[in-house]
Amino acid sequence: MNEDFSKVTIDELLQRALQYHNAFKVNQAIGFYEKILKISPTNPHAIHYLGVAYHQLDQHDLALKFLEMAVSLKPDSSETFNHYGSALLKVPNFEAAEAAFRQALKLNPSNAEALFNLGNLIISGPELQNQVDAIAPERAVEATHLLRQAKALNPDHLTWQLELANALIEIDEKLEAKQIIDDIIFKEPTLAKAYFIRAKIKFGDMDLTKCILLSPTSHRAINNLGVVKLRQGDLNEVVPLYKKASRIAPDDPSVRWGLANGLLATGNLKKGWREARWRHKKPELLIERQGLPREWRGEEIKDGKLLVYHEQGIGDELRFASCFKDLIHKSSAPCIIETDSRLIPLFSRSFPEIEFINKLPRSENAIPEVDYSHFVKTNNIKAYTALGDLPLHLRPNIRSFGKEISYLIPSPKFTDAWKEQLDRMAPGKKIGFCWNTALPNKRYGDYFFSINELNPIFSIKNSV
Structure with a gap:
């Protein structure tokens, strides 16, 4: 008798909790879920929706606590895994969230919310994580497929359509993306994100x-x-x-x-x-650099050496190398500069007063690490600075830039080889340039100009 009464009570409490929850009265719903758990501490539905409620209130630790319990109590529930993935996004734990969404779709391939959440995570993940790497083409295609399915199941959801357009831009289907966005703006002209995404196209x-x-x-x-x-x-x-x-x-x-x-x-x-x-x-x-001494602030260094640590790419190193001669005078100390091994001969030839070393090994962690402790101790390093921070101390205004025509000394062997090659070309002014990266990345696309923009250079009279 008591057992039947408890069951009726739990069902009634759950119905009332869901009524409040669906009416967006989340705090009242939480009160009813907690009453259920006092009667039945492992009730899977109360635990599940209590986790959802805390997620909606941005109480992420509590949301994860209850939703982790819920997926173990309801291992066959696609809805529960989808909610668990949504909570993981807020922590954020993108890898675990993706796994949860995939499990939700394994249990129910027609779960529209899980289709959208997984597709949106794939497309928006790099931006959410402030990553610059382009989305792998196969993942962008998968995201587009997922978002198309979600849209088909819920064709009136404008936000989902927007994310589909975002995915289409990633796979260079810009015409279809623009058509979708134009249609959304026609229906809802005050949707700010629609204009933001369309700005990626034109x-x-x-x-x-x-x-x-x-x-x-x-x-x-x-x-x-x-x-x-x-x-x-x-x-x-x-x-x-x-x-x-x-x-x-x-x-x-x-x-x-x-x-x-x-x-x-x-x-x-x-x-x-x-x-x-x-x-x-x-x-x-981002690199975790350990074992470094104090940071150099532009002062003279006595009784020790200055270390300039390596960062960024070869093009940046060549650019900041214009500061090296001034660095020697400013620091009044022996300088050791960490660099790409391919540049050591060029830099050593151009700046014989400076010692150049190959960059120290980095770990292969998600955030690379490098330990300078031993190097600092054995080389009497008293201060350090980043390569890209040299202009902060040496180029405070336009007047501080040198008037040298060049600052790098080429190898005589290569000078002779290039002279011989250029002499074989037609007479006239010879113009050489490097206009793109050797490691193309879609997210860097706007950094580089089109070959057509070089036409004014190509049209210079008597130039080759």
């Missing part, structure tokens, strides 16, 4: 401006508009836009990096180089 400021009007705190849209203005040469608007984005998201490395570029482009070098230190927090540049 270069210009109109869509980003509209997005910001509709969503004034969208720091990514403001930041991207700064990029557009910089490329358009509208320098008066660049820094105010980047500063506005930085006030909204002061800890976002990509936004602060944008501000650095804006300041440098407008001639405020001292503040620009200081802001550029935010690059150290960008995921694609």
